[in-house]
Amino acid sequence: MTLIERTDVNGDTGRLSEATAADYVALLKPRVMSLVIFTAFVGIVLAPANANPMLAFISLLAIAVGAGASGSLNMWYDADIDIKMSRTAGRPVPAGRITPGEALGFGLVLAGFSVATLGLMANWVAASLLAFTIFFYAVIYTMWLKRLTPQNIVIGGAAGSLPPVVGWAAVTGSVSLESLVLFLIIFLWTPPHFWALALFKTNDYAQAGVPMMPNVRGEAHTRKQIFAYSVLLAASGILPTVLGFAGLAYGVVAAGLGVGFVWYAWRVLTMRDDDRAKAPAKALFGYSLVYLFAIFAALLVEEMLARFGAW
Incomplete structure (x- = not known):
């Protein structure tokens, strides 16, 4: 533990504080x-x-x-x-x-x-x-x-x-086509993941002056964008199987996860404007975390099983 001189974000120096x-x-x-x-x-x-x-x-x-x-x-x-x-x-x-x-x-x-x-x-x-x-x-x-x-x-x-x-x-x-497909999956996952968060943290971003989509273009437009990206994400998730560097088992898992993502996005698209709790957006945000870990885990498990089978 070290003592540091506390400096706030405006540059004012005050009492000493401890950083662990x-x-x-x-x-x-x-x-x-x-x-x-x-x-x-x-x-x-x-x-x-x-x-x-x-x-x-x-x-x-x-x-x-x-x-x-x-x-x-x-x-x-x-x-x-x-x-x-x-x-x-x-x-x-x-x-x-x-x-x-x-x-x-x-x-x-x-x-x-x-x-x-x-x-x-x-x-x-x-x-x-x-x-x-x-x-x-x-x-x-x-x-x-x-x-x-x-x-x-x-x-x-x-x-x-x-x-x-x-x-x-x-x-x-x-860098290869396969690695770029992995890039694409995460790239298409990012907007619906963070815009779902922005939907139920709109006031935070507005107070901070960060131009997130709901604050600038409105919630209705954001919900449409979330759904569009979710459909693209679901399609990109099965590309490893389509391109031949993942098997059918992965493709089935990815398709199921993609359908789940689109379903959660549909709930966000059709949620009521007066839903102050933004429950569908919170649900999509939570599912998006599960989705990304699960789809990469499916790739990993299939690859490891193939290697053990080769032995």
């Missing part, structure tokens, strides 16, 4: 990191070359640290709006437990370490992709798109969609 290890872990956005780790791991496993287990572990660790760097840089820059939203006001920087400068320094060190490690231990194609991911999330999305356009999530979602591509490249040294 847990505060620095929180800077990494561990829940987001868990998704990054899992999807990157699936990319590593599905890659046609057999990765050395130690190399795969180091690559996965570097990708995880890179994701943590992105989270820390995001919290550094967004401290002024995080403090205005109930969902984020308790984060270490807006709460005053860690200063903005420390979050920035922490993020930059982690970013440099993760990229250098992946480049030296795996290859520089994967390292370049990881560096681009960090840059895109921290600069293009956080510093520019997030406060500029209601399409922030759509365009910015590219950063969160790249981990399986980075994992694939760490093993093969290249």
Whole structure:
């Protein structure tokens, strides 16, 4: 535990406060990191070359640290709006437990370490992709798109969609159609996932001045967009089977998960305008988390069973 001089988001210096290890872990956005780790791991496993287990572990660790760097840089820059939203006001920087400068320094060190490690231990194609991911999330999305356009999530979602591509490249040294399909699934998943959240956190985003789709284009338009992206997502989910790098079992699971996603999106599309609790949006948000883990888990399980069967 270290003592730091508390500096609020306006730059005013006051009493001393304490930062714990847990505060620095929180800077990494561990829940987001868990998704990054899992999807990157699936990319590593599905890659046609057999990765050395130690190399795969180091690559996965570097990708995880890179994701943590992105989270820390995001919290550094967004401290002024995080403090205005109930969902984020308790984060270490807006709460005053860690200063903005420390979050920035922490993020930059982690970013440099993760990229250098992946480049030296795996290859520089994967390292370049990881560096681009960090840059895109921290600069293009956080510093520019997030406060500029209601399409922030759509365009910015590219950063969160790249981990399986980075994992694939760490093993093969290249990017392939298969890895881009994994990218596409996450990319199409991102808008309905975050817009569902925005529907029941509209007041938070309005207070912070973040131009999320419901605040700018209205809830009815957002619900239509959610449904359209959900249909595209359901179709993209079965592409691994259609393109031949996943089997029929995966295709059946993906189709079932996709139907479920579209059904939840339909409930959002047809929910009443006076539904203050936004229960269908909350249900879709929860299901979307299950969907992404489940569809990548299905790919992973099928691949592992195929390998064990080959033995």
